[in-house]
Amino acid sequence: MKSKIMLLVMIVSCFFLQCTLFKSISLASITPNLLLILCVSMGLMRGKKSGIFVGFFSGLLIDVFYGTLPGFYALLYMYIGYLSGFFYKIYYDNTLRVPAAMVAVGDLFYGLAVYGLQFLLRSRLNFGFYLMRIIIPELLVTVIWTVILYRFFYQINHRFQDTDRKERNTIWLVK
């Protein structure tokens, strides 16, 4: 329960930081995708279910406040969280290479999905431009912020981990 509340608080904080502070300090009007970092790190550190949970609620927040299509971002973030959950336990430590790579892949997926489903379908065909102007810069900035934030997320997660969760982890290992 404690860790669920922790997750919700983190989702909401990342959301409003991304909308406000990170918007005003953004370089070349590119904002890092903090919610995506959160989804990927929680998927990596806590497994598929948490990935789905975090992804769904992060996406839902964006949908509720900014989305034109309710459910779109929820779906997208949910899948990113779920997919990163596949690497749960395999790379469960606080080295940065794997999370950074996962965030890069996730953000690429996110960028391509938004372009493909919302821009390409409105016949915005100049893919090269969108790739170089939005997708790649966002990917780079997001990876840089992953390096800064991952350890922080790791610490928070470690502190708030439930006892029953720890139990489940041991069962998982026995299997």
Place this chain on the structure above:
Amino acid sequence: MKKKQQFYLKSKHILVLMTLLCVSMIAAAFSAGFSTQGMREMAGTVVIPFEKAINTIGGFLVEVQKDFEDKQALQDENEKLKEKIETLTTENNALIQQQGELARLKELYELDQEYSQYPKVMAKIISKDPGNWYNTFIIDKGTADGIQKDANVLAGTGLVGIVTEASSHWSTVRAIIDDSSNVSAMTTSSSDTCVIEGDLQLIDEGKLRFSQLYDEEDKIQVGERMITSNISDKFLEGIFVGYISEITFDDNNLTKAGTIVSPVDFRHLREVLVITTLKQNLGTGNTADEQTQEGEPEPDEE
């Protein structure tokens, strides 16, 4: 604990269920106009106060950042200003040429009424779209202050956007430079209508795209003022949108397209004015005014 065991689901199944939920939300939004209004109200009461506070800090940081702006920034600004002078010169030339015509037309169209007559509310921008693809933002005023959906938003001299969702104490605004925005506009001199679209590819230059401008006699020149048109069903007539900076032909070679420079600095926008009168409501009491003008009905917003 036992309860938890009973409802234990595998993550794949949760994923499938949640996917169905999301897809049904999307489908509902498409078919029945399902809106997230209830969720907005609820989530907003939690998030909005924080956003207001954080935004104040963000504003402070921007001030600090400004202090550190160095030579490079000033040079850039100089370049921009030079560019502006060029546009202004061109525009001035065009204006001098058309002054007589304008005066006559102004009388005809009663453009002097413009938008000063509409009641306005000032609002602060408290947060912006978290992604990099769209240009929407949230302002700190809502239905409690008289703002409704489809209210027009201005800043300084030009059109900024339109309210897409209004909640009690905040509203979402879509900027006209947003890639999905369409505004029905017309030229001041000849009242030829066209459609102004936001384009992500032109945002860095601070420009918008226009198309479907019917101008057979090549009367429209660079520097022409564009205002919102009389046939728009969401934008009030006569709001200044920008100056034409480039004219080419549309793909069909009949109508013209090109780019428009907006007088609004969207990246550093902090405060906006929202007109509380809606075009829809205006139409009921004031139809005679609009019928005096003729214009080819062009495809309109959205």
